Amino acid sequence: MFWVRDNEKCFLSLNKTLELKIAILQTALVWENPAANRIHFEEKINSIDESVDLIVLPEMFTSGFTMHPNLVAETMQGGTMVWLQQLAKEKKAAITGSLVITDKGNFYNRLVFVFPSGEVQFYDKRHLFTLAGEDKKYTAGKEKVIIDYLGWKICPLICYDLRFPVFARNSEEYDVLLYVANWPNTRINAWDALLKARSIENMCYTIGVNRIGVDANHHIYNGHSQVQDYLGRDIIAPQEFDGVFIATLEKSALLETRQKLGFLNDKDDFEIK
Numbered sequence: 001m002f003w004v005r006d007n008e009k010c011f012l013s014l015n016k017t018l019e020l021k022i023a024i025l026q027t028a029l030v031w032e033n034p035a036a037n038r039i040h041f042e043e044k045i046n047s048i049d050e051s052v053d054l055i056v057l058p059e060m061f062t063s064g065f066t067m068h069p070n071l072v073a074e075t076m077q078g079g080t081m082v083w084l085q086q087l088a089k090e091k092k093a094a095i096t097g098s099l100v101i102t103d104k105g106n107f108y109n110r111l112v113f114v115f116p117s118g119e120v121q122f123y124d125k126r127h128l129f130t131l132a133g134e135d136k137k138y139t140a141g142k143e144k145v146i147i148d149y150l151g152w153k154i155c156p157l158i159c160y161d162l163r164f165p166v167f168a169r170n171s172e173e174y175d176v177l178l179y180v181a182n183w184p185n186t187r188i189n190a191w192d193a194l195l196k197a198r199s200i201e202n203m204c205y206t207i208g209v210n211r212i213g214v215d216a217n218h219h220i221y222n223g224h225s226q227v228q229d230y231l232g233r234d235i236i237a238p239q240e241f242d243g244v245f246i247a248t249l250e251k252s253a254l255l256e257t258r259q260k261l262g263f264l265n266d267k268d269d270f271e272i273k
Contacts, residue, residue: 018151018251023052026225027242028213032072034062038083048244057097058180058211059159065182067137069107073100085118092116098158098180106139111156113147121147125158146172154178162194170202177206185222199228203258205249230254
């Protein structure tokens with residue numbers, strides 16, 4: 001399989017369909033206990049009885065959405081990163097989710113994308129959740145990241161980023177927009193509406209992975225992890241229960257729809273400062 005470029009559009013040769021099979025994990029988190037969460041997620045991942053390309057975990061999957069980063073922070077060479085690299089190699093699948101990372105004296109809410117080879121790319125959350133004081137405990141990221149994986153361009157973002165469409169705007173012709181979150185049930189209608197909006201306006205697949213359960217601050221989470229296609233249609237409808245949910249994304253259908261409708265060609269140009 002190879003790619004040809006025509007009028008700045010990529011098409012699959014030989015009419016083959018490029019697929020990305022994803023598994024999204026929705027579950028409760030153990031508060032501020034990375035070791036317990038690693039054990040729990042490894043059991044979930046080991047329960048997947050079919051081959052997948054990408055496994056997606058929630059935001060701060062080792063701790064819950066804590067404002068005590070000093071209690072749970074790890075380095076990029078720490079126990080969770082080593083565990084993720086080993087697990088990705090064993091499962092021959094990429095694994096992604098966010099955790100608390102300390103780097104050069106700062107704390108970050110960092111999404112890590114671990115390839116099956118063990119290579120790592122990361123994105124630091126740009127929009128920190130001021131309502132919870134996240135901006136006082138963590139350092140904001142500055143860079144938008146596009147990850148190339150198995151012929152797919154993936155844009156990873158984190159929770160509160162969902163409310164800011166300018167930063168997510170599809171200027172890079174990415175294929176998949178991915179959000180990991182700890183989004184409470186009191187505002188879950190916004191989560192559902194904004195995920196669908198991001199899919200429609202960016203003409204991309206959108207993956208949203210949230211947690212369930214109750215955290216130490218008594219916030220209740222009812223999940224609604226889901227996957228939308230490039231027209232905002234459900235591939236995985238919002239889920240409210242503990243589980244692993246699997247979907248297959250098809251790139252040829254995405255590219256054919258973009259070519260047919262051409263909406264991204266009319267997008268506004270802008271500069272983010």
